[in-house]
Amino acid sequence: MIRVPLRPLAQVIAARSQGLNPDIVEAERRAAVLRNRRSEERRRAEWRLWLLSGVFLLAFSAVGGKMAVISASAPTETRRAVAGEPIRAHRADIVDRNGVLLATNMVTSAIYVETRQMVDFVGVAEGLASIFPDLDAETLLEKFERPGNFHWIRSEISPEQQQAVHELGQPGVYFGPRETRIYPQGQRIGHILGGSRYEVQAARAAELEGVAGIEYQFDDRLGDPEQIDTPLRLSIDMQVQNATRDVLQSQMDAYGAIGAAAIVMDATNGEVVSMVSLPDFDPNDRPAPQGPDGDLLFSRASQGVYELGSTFKAFAAANAMERGVAGPNTIIDTRGPLTWGRFRIRDYHNYGPELTLTEVMVKSSNIGSARVALQTGTPAQQDFLRELGFFDASPVELPEARNADPLLPPRWSELSTITISYGHGLAATPLHLATAYASVVNGGLRVHPTLLAGATPPTEEDRVVSRETSQALNQMLRAVVSRGTASFANIEGYEVGGKTGTADKPNVGGYAEDSVIATFAGMFPSSNPRYVVVVSLDEPETFAAGAIRRTAGWTAAPTMGMLVTRIAPILGMRPQPEVLVENVPATTLASAGQ
Incomplete structure (x- = not known):
């Protein structure tokens, strides 16, 4: 047997005094309560939906904004020789008193291998030896078989050589971005400028360092990030x-x-x-100081x-x-x-x-x-x-x-x-x-x-x-x-x-x-x-x-x-x-x- 809850006696008397059916009045009251409950649940659901939409909108806006910033800026990457020591991959130009370019940088590449990624040691050695005549296939093969996964091949290569290495199709051979120092005036100003070399090298960057002459004397000035865009002007007149x-x-x-x-x-x-x-x-x-020249x-x-x-x-x-x-x-x-x-x-x-x-x-x-x-x-x-x-x-x-x-x-x-x-x-x-x-x-x-x-x-x-x-x-x-x-x-x-x-x-x-x-x-x-x-x-x-x-x-x-x-x-x-x-x-x- 199911017990039906009794309606309050006051509500029944009030309904009958007004000539109304107490059952209908009770049904209408329950319907109103149900409508209010559903209306409140709808409001809660709508509020949660708007909140979730706002969160997604902010997230997508942040991602889109970051992508826009990245696409509009020059590519950068963290370059470190050792922990806490950034590699200075750029160097200021040197010009004469009239602005004639004496020293500048040119983008090039280095080449290295990771032996764990290589599948054909002999093929890589012979291929590289055919591209670089000064390299010997047997010497390269001995290098690949030494302990360690990382081995330098050359610190600088030309675009033609890079393309030839690409065409070898050998896995495990990689290129590292470099900026090499070039001297457009050549030997006409060699004793003054001196020269430079790679001092600190990593797979993705290398630091140029002066070894003699003006390049050595003003090494800190030429490598100062705050003065990279300001050429060092000499008193020399190239004419x-x-x-x-x-x-x-x-x-x-x-x-x-x-x-x-x-x-x-x-x-x-x-x-x-x-x-x-x-x-x-x-x-x-x-030339090398101890060499024939x-x-x-x-x-x-x-x-x-x-x-x-x-x-x-x-x-x-x-x-x-x-x-x-x-x-x-x-x-x-x-x-x-x-x-x-x-x-x-x-x-x-x-x-x-x-x-x-x-x-x-x-x-x-x-x-x-x-x-x-x-x-x-x-x-x-x-x-x-x-x-x-x-x-x-x-x-x-x-x-x-x-x-x-x-x-x-x-x-x-x-x-x-x-x-x-x-x-x-x-x-x-x-x-x-x-x-x-x-x-x-x-x-x-x-x-x-x-x-x-x-x-x-x-x-x-x-x-x-x-x-x-x-x-x-x-x-x-x-x-x-x-x-x-x-x-x-x-x-x-x-x-x-x-x-x-x-x-x-x-x-x-x-x-x-x-x-x-x-x-x-x-x-x-x-x-x-x-x-x-x-x-x-x-x-x-x-x-x-x-x-x-x-x-x-x-x-x-x-x-x-x-x-x-x-x-x-x-x-x-x-x-x-x-x-x-x-x-x-x-x-x-x-x-x-x-």
């Missing part, structure tokens, strides 16, 4: 560099020299506009320490004038030979009993230069050469040059003072010589050599000689070219001035009889020097005027003349009428010293 190298190579070949160097420097601020050393090398294929890495311009001959007479004259010992027309005793102990100093020719200081320079008298240096004194000579930078390695931004210390006499005797006055007994680099000449001809302000564009000109705090001394020296150097030993360097319209220097090469127990280093150091225009040029030829030789000639007047001076003819128009300099300046009044050595 001048190309012209300098072409002239130097042709003259080196013409004179049969075994080496040569040339430097063009802005005399106003020490910027190196061009620096060439021959023979040179291509930084795209840098390792000698090519040596820069004669910034590393070669040589005796520079009579080019040093300019410093003896400038020092004497600056200290009031002599003037351009001071009479100098040139009677010879000059005897010091068992040593005798002679001139190349007999120039008579006396010459003016200017004529000592013009005729390149060793005796005259020696007597001026003795009158000036050893301490004064030491101080002056120290001020010009001959006591320390060159501060130029080349790590190799920082190790090229000048060779000074172990005991600076009076004989050292004599021989150094005409360029023997002290050895330095051509870069030292160019820097010193720039400092004494530019008005007397010491400059510091630099390979970076935008150098700051020196100030009065950097003065090494007075403006008057500098001007007088420039007139002397101009006379050397216009009517002296460097006449072959005289180019009409450019007022070339300078001094020749011929130094015997050191040999076992002394000096070689027929091997010299011929040097010319000069500037143009002499009335207001803008550029200093140093040219050096190692063991030059030419047949002229019925005899074999090795001196700088016959070899380095003509090279200077050809060089000025080539580079002056590139530097924006046009031939100008020569400005003649009167010499200071003549005086005697004795009276000038008072």
